[in-house]
Every structure is written in structure tokens, then in C-alpha cells.
Amino acid sequence: MNNNLYQILFDEFKNFENNICFDVPGQRKWSFKDVDILSSFFVSYLRRLGLKKGDRIISQTEKSIASVGLYLACLRGGIIYTPLNTSYTLSEVEYFIENIKPKLFVCSPERLKKISLTCEKLDIPNYRALGTSQDDPFLEEILGLEQDNKIEQCYEDDTAAILFTSGTTGKSKGAMITHGNLSSNAFALKQSWGFTRNDTLLHALPIFHVHGLFVALHTALLSASKIIFLEKFDTSQVNESLKEASVMMGVPTFYNRLISEEGFDKNIYTGVRLFISGSAPLTEKTFSEFKDKTDHSIL
Known part of the structure; x- marks a missing residue:
């Protein structure tokens, strides 16, 4: 058996090779x-x-x-x-x-x-x-x-x-x-968060650390999920992309900026089933304000 992480990811998404993997707004879609x-x-x-x-x-x-x-x-x-x-x-x-x-x-x-x-x-x-x-x-x-x-x-x-x-x-x-560390982590997160190929992940994180590179990408690739790939966090672009997303991964500052945005409206998030925060502690204030405005609890 080849335990190369890429082999493991490929074995999961190869049956959906024509599905969209990365959607880069304003640029192109990558299968x-x-x-x-x-x-x-x-x-x-x-x-x-x-x-x-x-x-x-x-x-x-x-x-x-x-x-x-x-x-x-x-x-x-x-x-x-x-x-x-x-x-x-x-x-x-x-x-x-x-x-x-x-x-x-x-x-x-x-x-x-x-x-x-x-x-x-x-x-x-x-x-x-x-x-x-x-x-x-x-x-x-x-x-x-x-x-x-x-x-x-x-x-x-x-x-x-x-x-x-x-x-x-x-x-x-x-x-x-x-390779074993990364594959076992991806499988565990896929199961815990219920990722499937029907999910669309909003990815606005940098890819030079664990959260953006390993947690977000590996879990989505292993699930053959679509990824809306933003080069950086921009509040208006995130709000627009959330209309198509089912999962968002972010850091506490992302959620603070969304809450403070004028016109912040829970109707934007009707298709989102899961908001995830990592990399730093999420304050109780941010958690409560976000839930009050969206009816969603940040995980």
C-alpha cells in the first residue's frame, strides 16, 4: 500500500475528476x-x-x-x-x-x-x-x-x-x-465535520500554516468537495461567496470583521451548515454576537 498523502487524496477524488475542485472568483474554475x-x-x-x-x-x-x-x-x-x-x-x-x-x-x-x-x-x-x-x-x-x-x-x-x-x-x-500524520488528521476531520462531495468550502485563509494548508485543503480534497478559493480575506467578497458555500473555515478576526460589517444579514448564510474557527481563541463575545445575528454557532 502506498501511504503517500497525495495517493490517498487522489484515490478519493479521482472518481469525480470532472467536478469543480477550485473556483477562483474572477479567474477560472479548476476541476x-x-x-x-x-x-x-x-x-x-x-x-x-x-x-x-x-x-x-x-x-x-x-x-x-x-x-x-x-x-x-x-x-x-x-x-x-x-x-x-x-x-x-x-x-x-x-x-x-x-x-x-x-x-x-x-x-x-x-x-x-x-x-x-x-x-x-x-x-x-x-x-x-x-x-x-x-x-x-x-x-x-x-x-x-x-x-x-x-x-x-x-x-x-x-x-x-x-x-x-x-x-x-x-x-x-x-x-x-x-504523511501518516496528515492523512489521519484529514480522515478524522472529514468524519467529525461530516464533509462530503456535496459541500462547498469557502477558503479565505493563507496557505503557509497548518489551518489553511493542511486542515482546510486536505479535508476538502479528501471529500472531493468544491473549494471557493479567495486569495485573501475581503469582507464583501466573503459575503458574496457565502451565498454559494456550505462550510467556512476562518480565524476569530474573520468573524469579528463580518459582525461589524454594515448590512450583515443572516439571510446571506442560508446555505451554510458549518462555521469553523481556529488558529487563535474565539472570544465568548464574538461567539454570542455571531450566533445572535446568524442563528449559527461557530465551531
Whole structure:
């Protein structure tokens, strides 16, 4: 049995390959087949660079479907993925590079010049810029390659990702997260929250931490659910997207901003069955005000 998380996700959504996986408002819709193909192009590039199972990459990119494709490619290739907060300074990034020693660093285009100097200083062999536009040069290069559909054989205890702690009690430390950790968590959340392919998840979270990358994406992909994929939290856009959603995952500040929005109306949320909050404590005040205005309890 292949315990590669990507294999597990693929086995769940392959029977619905023509269903919409990602709906990016104002851009395009991506089917599950489209997403699988995108990840196969990315893993082809990674393997052409010589990356193999157990090698590491760092990604400090803005939220986009291309960034998701890169992450899924790392999973399917057995390559260890480390996402970094896009607000980290260059000195902070240097610390992470020294710890991870990646074979590839991927950043947003505006950071490439400074990142390249740091990578050269630290003998990091490969660095590339990945933007958010559909005509991004790196993305166009990726899509010009041959697909590589192989999914690497992985065991439950093989490392899938390294995420750094917040560093509130000292320097950030890398936490090694296995394919088994991620798959068992996704299955547990799918069951607990009753996710099915009939759900539509509103995703406005960043994808450089556990909540947005692992909890939200994995649970939806494992369930073959549709994902409305917002590049950032915008109150008016969230309100509009909630008309089509059945589940929303957010952080307390999201709900505080929704409550304070003029015209906040529970009629917008008639199709939503579940509101979830994580990453930080939800105050009793926010919980009560949201329930009073929407008749929904935030989980």
C-alpha cells in the first residue's frame, strides 16, 4: 500500500475528476483533473532538477492555485515541503534556509533578487520566482514540460512537510509532519465535520500554516468537495461567496470583521451548515454576537 498523502487524496477524488475542485472568483474554475495535471507538471519540473524523495524545498509565495500545485507536487514526489509566512524578513528567511538546507527555494517575483543573493551565499543550488498571474513565466515554463504521473511510494512515517513554530518562547523550531500524520488528521476531520462531495468550502485563509494548508485543503480534497478559493480575506467578497458555500473555515478576526460589517444579514448564510474557527481563541463575545445575528454557532 502506498501511504503517500497525495495517493490517498487522489484515490478519493479521482472518481469525480470532472467536478469543480477550485473556483477562483474572477479567474477560472479548476476541476480535480486539472489540479492533478497541474501537480504532475510541477513534479516533472522538480524531478528534472534532480529532486528526489526526502529532498526539501522552501516556498515563500503568495496564495494561488500554482502554489497549491507546487505543494501537491511535493507530496506526490515524496519531497519535503516547508511553507514560510510571506511577511518574514530576509534575516528570518536566512535562518530557515540554514536549518532546512533546501534543494529549491521558491518565492514571489518581487523577492527574487534578494533571495537569490541569500541562496548563493548559503550554497542553495536552485531558486525560482512563482507569481499569482495565469501568465506567470515560471508557470508557463512548467506547463510546457511533459507530465510525470508517478506518485512516489511513501510510508506513514515518511516526512511530508516541515513547519516552523511561532517562536514565541525562543527561536522557531521545525516540526516534522509525516504523511501518516496528515492523512489521519484529514480522515478524522472529514468524519467529525461530516464533509462530503456535496459541500462547498469557502477558503479565505493563507496557505503557509497548518489551518489553511493542511486542515482546510486536505479535508476538502479528501471529500472531493468544491473549494471557493479567495486569495485573501475581503469582507464583501466573503459575503458574496457565502451565498454559494456550505462550510467556512476562518480565524476569530474573520468573524469579528463580518459582525461589524454594515448590512450583515443572516439571510446571506442560508446555505451554510458549518462555521469553523481556529488558529487563535474565539472570544465568548464574538461567539454570542455571531450566533445572535446568524442563528449559527461557530465551531
